[in-house]
Amino acid sequence: MFNRLARAILGTSNDRMLKAYRKRVPAIAGHEPAMKALSDEALAAKTVEFRDRLATGATLDDLLPEAFAVVREAAVRVLGQRHFDVQMIGGMVLHEGRIAEMKTGEGKTLVATLPAYLNALSGKGVHVVTVNDYLAKRDAAWMGRVYGFLGLTTGVIVHGLTDDERRAAYAADITYGTNNEFGFDYLRDNMKYRFEDMVQRDFSFAIVDEVDSILIDEARTPLIISGPADDSSELYRQVDAVVRVLVEDPETYEKDEKMRTVSLTEAGTERAEQMLREAGVLKDGNLYDIGNIAAVHHMNQSVRAHTLYRLDVDYVVRRDPRDNVQKIVIIDEFTGRMMEGRRYSDGLHQALEAKEGVPVQQENQTLASITFQNYFRLYPKLSGMTGTASTEADEFAEIYKLEVVEIPTNVAVARKDHDDEVYRSAREKYEAVIHEIEEARARNQPVLMGTTSIEKSEQVAALLRERNIPHNVLNARFHEQEATIIVQAGRPGAVTVATNMAGRGTDIQLGGNADMRIALELGGMEDGPEKEARAQAIRDEVAANREIVKAAGGLYVIGTERHESRRIDNQLRGRSGRQGDPGASKFFLSLEDDLMRIFGSDRMGGMLQKLGLKEGEAIVHAWINKALEKAQKKVEARNFDTRKNLLKYDNVMNDQRREVYAQRKEFMKAEDVAATVAEMREEVISDLVGSAIPENAMPEQWNTDTLHEETLRLFGLDLPVKDWAAEEGIDDEGVRERITREVDGLMAKKAADFGPDLMRYVEKSVLLQVLDQVWKEHLLALDHLRQGIGLRAYGQRDPLNEYKTEAFTLFNRMLTELRERTTSLLARVQLAPPAPPPEFAPQMTETRIDPAFAGGMDGGTEAGVIERPALRREANGVDPADPSTWHRTPRNAACPCGSGKKYKHCHGKV
Numbered sequence: 027m028f029n030r031l032a033r034a035i036l037g038t039s040n041d042r043m044l045k046a047y048r049k050r051v052p053a054i055a056g057h058e059p060a061m062k063a064l065s066d067e068a069l070a071a072k073t074v075e076f077r078d079r080l081a082t083g084a085t086l087d088d089l090l091p092e093a094f095a096v097v098r099e100a101a102v103r104v105l106g107q108r109h110f111d112v113q114m115i116g117g118m119v120l121h122e123g124r125i126a127e128m129k130t131g132e133g134k135t136l137v138a139t140l141p142a143y144l145n146a147l148s149g150k151g152v153h154v155v156t157v158n159d160y161l162a163k164r165d166a167a168w169m170g171r172v173y174g175f176l177g178l179t180t181g182v183i184v185h186g187l188t189d190d191e192r193r194a195a196y197a198a199d200i201t202y203g204t205n206n207e208f209g210f211d212y213l214r215d216n217m218k219y220r221f222e223d224m225v226q227r228d229f230s231f232a233i234v235d236e237v238d239s240i241l242i243d244e245a246r247t248p249l250i251i252s253g254p255a256d257d258s259s260e261l262y263r264q265v266d267a268v269v270r271v272l273v274e275d276p277e278t279y280e281k282d283e284k285m286r287t288v289s290l291t292e293a294g295t296e297r298a299e300q301m302l303r304e305a306g307v308l309k310d311g312n313l314y315d316i317g318n319i320a321a322v323h324h325m326n327q328s329v330r331a332h333t334l335y336r337l338d339v340d341y342v343v344r345r346d347p348r349d350n351v352q353k354i355v356i357i358d359e360f361t362g363r364m365m366e367g368r369r370y371s372d373g374l375h376q377a378l379e380a381k382e383g384v385p386v387q388q389e390n391q392t393l394a395s396i397t398f399q400n401y402f403r404l405y406p407k408l409s410g411m412t413g414t415a416s417t418e419a420d421e422f423a424e425i426y427k428l429e430v431v432e433i434p435t436n437v438a439v440a441r442k443d444h445d446d447e448v449y450r451s452a453r454e455k456y457e458a459v460i461h462e463i464e465e466a467r468a469r470n471q472p473v474l475m476g477t478t479s480i481e482k483s484e485q486v487a488a489l490l491r492e493r494n495i496p497h498n499v500l501n502a503r504f505h506e507q508e509a510t511i512i513v514q515a516g517r518p519g520a521v522t523v524a525t526n527m528a529g530r531g532t533d534i535q536l537g538g539n540a541d542m543r544i545a546l547e548l549g550g551m552e553d554g555p556e557k558e559a560r561a562q563a564i565r566d567e568v569a570a571n572r573e574i575v576k577a578a579g580g581l582y583v584i585g586t587e588r589h590e591s592r593r594i595d596n597q598l599r600g601r602s603g604r605q606g607d608p609g610a611s612k613f614f615l616s617l618e619d620d621l622m623r624i625f626g627s628d629r630m631g632g633m634l635q636k637l638g639l640k641e642g643e644a645i646v647h648a649w650i651n652k653a654l655e656k657a658q659k660k661v662e663a664r665n666f667d668t669r670k671n672l673l674k675y676d677n678v679m680n681d682q683r684r685e686v687y688a689q690r691k692e693f694m695k696a697e698d699v700a701a702t703v704a705e706m707r708e709e710v711i712s713d714l715v716g717s718a719i720p721e722n723a724m725p726e727q728w729n730t731d732t733l734h735e736e737t738l739r740l741f742g743l744d745l746p747v748k749d750w751a752a753e754e755g756i757d758d759e760g761v762r763e764r765i766t767r768e769v770d771g772l773m774a775k776k777a778a779d780f781g782p783d784l785m786r787y788v789e790k791s792v793l794l795q796v797l798d799q800v801w802k803e804h805l806l807a808l809d810h811l812r813q814g815i816g817l818r819a820y821g822q823r824d825p826l827n828e829y830k831t832e833a834f835t836l837f838n839r840m841l842t843e844l845r846e847r848t849t850s851l852l853a854r855v856q857l858a859p860p861a862p863p864p865e866f867a868p869q870m871t872e873t874r875i876d877p878a879f880a881g882g883m884d885g886g887t888e889a890g891v892i893e894r895p896a897l898r899r900e901a902n903g904v905d906p907a908d909p910s911t912w913h914r915t916p917r918n919a920a921c922p923c924g925s926g927k928k929y930k931h932c933h934g935k936v
């Protein structure tokens with residue numbers, strides 16, 4: 027109560043911010059007359075002038091008013107659209123690295139031109155991020171005309187471009203593209219071997235369109251590049267043999283059928299430890315020591331395979347007719363159908379294969395991955411725009427340091443948002459919806475019906491078909507066709523069924539969209555008077571239809587269920603009533619809806635009872651809207667918490683990735699890495715001597731055997747260390763010097779044999795390849811660690827802290843490995859004979875994992891990996907015909923020469 031009062035008197039912080047922005051608008055308008063007076067050439071020349079001023083000390087902020095005026099004038103000349111004042115505010119908000127909440131139809135595409143132009147003046151490249159290829163192309167072509175007029179270049183990154191095309195697009199002043207493409211390019215760049223092969227420049231500024239969708243809904247979706255993993259089928263079989271015996275005793279484990287989890291009891295853990303050690307699977311130490319992460323992971327999966335997954339219920343064993351190999355095929359628990367080709371992830375499928383004694387298929391392993399959340403946090407300056415952000419303002423602030431500014435509409439919203447209607451059952455609800463649609467159609471009012479899933483959109487469509495109501499169904503699968511349908515969803519009497527994401531970014535205009543219809547219907551016609559006449563007829567018809575629809579009340583948005591998140595509901599509502607158009611919205615609900623069942627409190631049930639809900643009748647009451655909003659807020663908060671918690675784990679890997687990628691880039695850029703590898707060599711020798719010769723130890727106490735073995739293993743040098751130890755007056759320092767001298771001699775000879783150019787090349791490529799290899803192994807170890815960590819969170823220990831400590835230990839181990847392997851490989855590298863002609867190329871796969879299916883904290887994934895075929899592609903650009911590309915082959919992939927051997931054992935062998 028007090029809050030409301032205080033706000034009425036003092037205004038909200040948003041009001042105060044808006045007021046400050048508003049004050050700055052007249053300064054921009056002040057430049058307008060001068061701009062109008064300029065010729066086209068003189069207006070374009072402003073770009074050059076601005077750049078000069080920047081070079082001589084002006085800041086972007088200094089230039090803002092005049093630069094925005096230049097863009098406004100250019101848009102008037104090129105597009106015939108003059109940025110509204112509220113759009114100027116939006117531009118300033120974006121420039122300052124905030125989120126501009128502007129309703130659908132407010133012209134956010136045009137808003138982005140202001141900060142994009144201004145920031146591109148610095149020459150560092152601006153990225154404008156859209157949700158799909160169709161929108162990236164559309165916006166780049168549309169707004170590119172404004173930039174081009176002002177002498178700036180525009181690039182667009184879409185699916186299927188070559189690296190050269192990508193590099194060119196990233197070199198442009200302003201680059202449009204989808205979040206997927208930007209993210210995958212980042213990952214692929216960091217797997218390359220030469221700096222000049224990278225396609226992206228350093229990040230500077232990104233404007234993310236539909237920012238809530240990308241940074242909240244899709245935030246947790248990891249982009250993954252994977253390749254075949256090392257063969258660990260033997261390990262699966264060994265572990266299986268142990269677990270098979272272990273689980274015969276039901277005392278060893280506890281399972282929860284409903285949650286599909288199983289864990290070993292304390293007795294079980296002890297047994298397992300002992301048996302695994304006997305089987306030679308465990309390295310020394312106990313089960314939960316860091317060196318045994320992989321073994322524990324495999325064991326957990328095997329226990330699940332043996333105790334939770336039943337043959338002929340959850341899966342079948344079937345001979346695959348294509349290759350005549352016995353395979354495990356998953357059975358869909360709802361439909362009972364066999365899901366050919368689907369595999370459980372995280373090694374569970376392999377564990378089942380071992381259990382059933384069929385060949386264990388090779389795993390795919392993550393080579394690189396990043397979530398959108400972490401990708402976008404890489405930009406020094408980030409901004410976003412959307413119609414719906416304020417409900418998630420806390421999350422934007424806390425996770426991305428992005429402040430949301432709600433910007434008022436250009437024209438007041440005239441849409442009427444009705445209270446929800448609640449029915450007893452889903453059947454009655456849909457009955458009412460159909461009735462409502464029939465009435466709307468009778469008065470020529472177009473209807474947009476929102477559903478919460480593809481499945482439900484299809485159910486609704488079936489009902490409409492039964493009643494012979496013509497309609498279109500959109501479910502966010504085919505963006506381009508969708509845009510052509512949704513753009514016409516405002517025609518008189520049109521009925522369009524959509525999921526909440528479908529057609530996002532495409533504007534629904536009342537009466538339809540004349541330009542789109544002309545392009546579609548007259549696209550094949552030759553330009554001339556005849557075409558113009560028909561185009562005019564279409565324009566007239568659309569204009570007339572617009573009047574009809576306005577008279578009928580504008581676009582009517584019908585929601586068939588409340589979404590978990592208010593934001594998604596608002597997004598749907600916002601489809602109607604753009605730019606002051608008439609419109610209406612109403613949600614039809616039933617007590618059987620998910621949100622009502624799960625989160626509607628018992629009190630709501632009681633309340634409805636009291637109000638007396640009868641068959642076929644609805645209850646409409648403001649109280650219900652409030653109660654639902656409360657339930658939604660609860661779910662939103664819970665989801666935010668989950669995301670926040672997961673992020674804490676992500677951050678650990680994220681920090682390490684940044685460090686590794688930065689280091690890697692340094693290596694790539696460097697003229698040579700001789701100094702780095704020499705340092706590594708020194709450290710390896712120091713470590714070796716340090717571990718074999720304890721401090722202040724007498725030569726008799728030295729571990730000369732280890733010293734001898736290790737110098738042989740690491741450098742291929744057979745040194746008389748035993749004799750050295752027998753010498754008078756020798757100490758560890760003396761031994762270190764002698765080994766160093768020997769190794770330096772070896773390396774000097776090698777350098778002389780190879781010559782400086784080849785040596786430079788060899789050092790660099792060995793270093794990069796080893797780095798990739800150990801990083802990849804490290805990723806897998808982290809994965810296993812994360813999944814196992816829950817099991818270790820006994821007692822007082824905080825799992826996150828445990829995870830951090832162990833991840834740090836693993837990272838240090840990775841660095842030691844890097845030094846050792848690099849040093850050792852370089853000491854052993856030989857000139858290879860020329861290669862025979864190649865035959866085929868190995869493949870890498872790019873995947874986005876649906877977060878709902880990604881591995882949870884509880885040790886595994888039920889549903890497995892959803893590979894989205896559209897995102898699958900050959901990533902590495904290995905051309906078998908061109909040996910100079912072979913270095914891109916993943917180490918464990920088949921060698922492109924066609925030998926049938928793994929690359930690392932064939933041409934990748936250094």
Ligand code: ADP
Pocket residue numbers: 107108109110113128129130131132133134135136531532533
């Ligand atoms: P949003 O992304 O905010 O939903 P769009 O960028 O798709 O909106 O723009 C909606 C429509 O408004 C487009 O047809 C666009 O051409 C038009 N529009 C945007 N700004 C202006 C303007 N300043 N003057 C006239 N039309 C505009």
Ligand code: MG
Pocket residue numbers: 134135235531532
């Ligand atoms: Mg848009």
